[in-house]
Amino acid sequence: MKSNFYFILLYSTLFTSPFFNYGQTVLSADGPEGVDTYTLINNTFGPNSIETPDLDGDNTATHKSFGKHITEIFDAILNKHVFNFTIHLNEDNDTSTNSTDRQRLEIKTHASSPANLKGISGETVRYKWKLKIPSGFIPTSNFTHIHQIKAVGGDDSHPIFAITLRKSSPSAISKLELNYYPPASSSANKLLNLDLSLFENQWVEITETITYGSASASAYNIIIKKLSDNTTIATYNNNTHVTIRADNTFARPKWGIYRSIASPSTMKDENLLFADFSIEELTNLGLDDSKNTMTTIAVFPNPVDDKLSFTEAISKSFNQYKIIDINGKTIKLGEIKTEQIDVSTLKTGNYFIQIVDKNKTNKTIQFLKK
Numbered sequence: 001m002k003s004n005f006y007f008i009l010l011y012s013t014l015f016t017s018p019f020f021n022y023g024q025t026v027l028s029a030d031g032p033e034g035v036d037t038y039t040l041i042n043n044t045f046g047p048n049s050i051e052t053p054d055l056d057g058d059n060t061a062t063h064k065s066f067g068k069h070i071t072e073i074f075d076a077i078l079n080k081h082v083f084n085f086t087i088h089l090n091e092d093n094d095t096s097t098n099s100t101d102r103q104r105l106e107i108k109t110h111a112s113s114p115a116n117l118k119g120i121s122g123e124t125v126r127y128k129w130k131l132k133i134p135s136g137f138i139p140t141s142n143f144t145h146i147h148q149i150k151a152v153g154g155d156d157s158h159p160i161f162a163i164t165l166r167k168s169s170p171s172a173i174s175k176l177e178l179n180y181y182p183p184a185s186s187s188a189n190k191l192l193n194l195d196l197s198l199f200e201n202q203w204v205e206i207t208e209t210i211t212y213g214s215a216s217a218s219a220y221n222i223i224i225k226k227l228s229d230n231t232t233i234a235t236y237n238n239n240t241h242v243t244i245r246a247d248n249t250f251a252r253p254k255w256g257i258y259r260s261i262a263s264p265s266t267m268k269d270e271n272l273l274f275a276d277f278s279i280e281e282l283t284n285l286g287l288d289d290s291k292n293t294m295t296t297i298a299v300f301p302n303p304v305d306d307k308l309s310f311t312e313a314i315s316k317s318f319n320q321y322k323i324i325d326i327n328g329k330t331i332k333l334g335e336i337k338t339e340q341i342d343v344s345t346l347k348t349g350n351y352f353i354q355i356v357d358k359n360k361t362n363k364t365i366q367f368l369k370k
Contacts, residue, residue, distance in 0.1 A: 023116035024280040027107075029072040029081040037072050037083075046113035051106045051256075053092040063091040069105050070256075075273065077203055078130070078227075082275040087257045089267050106256030109279070111152065116281050118250040119149075124211040124219070124282040124352075124366055127253050130227065132273040135201040139165035139174050140267060142260035149210065150254055154247025158186055161220070161243075163206075165196060167266070173197070178222065178236060183245045191236050192222075203227040203275075209282070209326055209350065211366050212244040212251055219243075219366045221326055221350040237350055239303060239368045253279065282352065283364050299353060303368040306344035308353070315339045318355040318363075326350050343369060 027044040035043065042049050052070060053063035063069070066088070072081045085105055092103045109117040119125045131146070143166065148159040158181045167174045174196040179188035205227055211219035220241050224233045244251050257272055298311045310318075315336060323332040326349065334341065336355065343351075346369040354364045 024278060025114070025117060027277040029083050029275065031072055031074070031081040034072075034081075037068060037070055041070070041107050045107060045109050045117065048112065049107055049110065051095050051104050051108065053088070053095055053103075053105065055095065061095065062093050063088065066091070070107070073273075075132075075203075075275070078275060080275070082130075082132075082273050084271055084273055085256050086269070086271045087259070088269045089261070089264060101262055102258070102260050104256075104258045106254045106258055107277075108150075108254040109252040113252070117279050118152075118252055119210060119212045119244065120250050121213050121244050122211075122217075122283070124209065124364070126278075126280045126282055127208045127210075128205065128276070128278040128280070129255065130203055130205050130275040131199070132201070132203045132275075133165075133196065133199045134271060134273075137165070137174075137196070137200065137270055137272075138266065138268060139167045139196070140260045140263060141167050141169070142262050144257065144259040146255065146257060146272060147206075148254040148258070149208075149243075149251055151245055151248040151251050153249035155183055155245045156248060158188075160245070160251060161208075161210075162188070164188075180220075180241055183242050191238075192234055194234055198233055203273075204233065207326070209366075210243050210251075214246070215240050215242050219350060219368065223326065235349075237348075237368060282366075299365050299367055303370045304343055305370050306342065307340045308343045308367065309340045310336065310355075312339075314355055318357045320356040322354045322356070324352045324354060326352075 025044060027041065030040065034040070038050055050070065054061055054066060054069055069086050071084045073084045075082045087103055087105045092105065093100055094102050094104045096104060143164055145162045145164050147163040149161040150156065150159050160181060162179045164177045164179055165174065166177055176194045176196050176199055177190055178192035180191055181188050205225050207223045209221045218239065218241055220238045220243055222236050225231065226233060255274060255277065257270065261267065300309050319336050321334060321336055321341065322330055323343070325331050331346065331351065348369055350366060350368055352364050352366050
């Protein structure tokens with residue numbers, strides 16, 4: 001059995017929850033009459049989930065006099081309150097390492113967060129959020145990360161994935177990049193390189209779906225859409241990236257502004273707007289469950305052209321299937337009567353196949369249609 005032909009799903013117990021019901025956590029602004037902004041974030045993502053210049057955090061706060069650097073404002077386009085992240089050029093140094101060459105204003109999940117907010121090897125997690133970049137936003141020429149998938153433990157110095165805003169020279173067009181950092185590397189592979197003007201002064205929705213694993217058992221998908229007309233700005237799919245490194249304990253998301261200040265003469269105070277952060281486990285292996293016996297099921301080949309095959313463990317134990325696209329829409333369903341199903345009519349992209357046994361117990365596997 002060649003590992004690059006299979007997407008392996010390791011699981012310790014079968015879950016009876018319906019698809020997309022393993023656990024979803026949503027963080028949305030509730031306005032001035034609601035819960036205090038920082039309390040709301042910490043209540044959702046876990047204690048100490050905020051790194052801002054006005055909080056003590058890991059070290060001494062640098063800019064308490066300004067007040068909260070994350071606030072809630074009303075947005076007329078979405079007709080609701082959203083989160084406003086504000087960073088200052090001269091006052092806001094890194095709050096977690098006391099660095100003087102960078103600034104950090106981020107929210108995150110971390111070791112103290114609930115288990116369903118951490119991605120571990122074998123799990124599939126979907127992250128979704130809304131973003132608005134104001135017109136005139138000036139990224140740094142080095143890096144301005146606005147989203148990161150970070151590893152914890154072992155090789156965790158650099159993000160695994162990062163959405164980075166960058167200005168390559170004073171006269172160049174600023175870009176929004178999707179970058180991937182291979183294991184043991186400080187150099188990024190640029191996966192997307194888009195003009196920042198595509199995103200300025202309008203709301204976009206970003207959906208990022210990750211199956212955490214080695215190069216032979218992983219999947220990465222991102223879709224960026226304009227909310228005004230639901231058109232797609234960009235997509236990217238890959239089933240060969242290492243989405244969690246071998247010595248990592250878990251992976252976690254970060255959102256906000258994390259920027260270099262190596263060239264302050266070209267920079268200024270900036271703000272970004274975010275709304276409706278969502279973290280949703282599509283499969284759950286149970287981060288703290290070490291007592292169960294592991295079983296292996298698989299579909300192959302992966303990626304697939306026309307016929308998707310089941311392993312014997314599936315064909316003998318499960319009797320129904322449902323194919324669901326990356327947005328959660330059911331595309332095809334039927335009975336498992338043979339060891340193959342025809343997927344030739346599916347469009348190119350990432351999909352999930354949910355298999356169900358006679359007791360209505362189900363498991364879900366992600367696959368890529370060529």
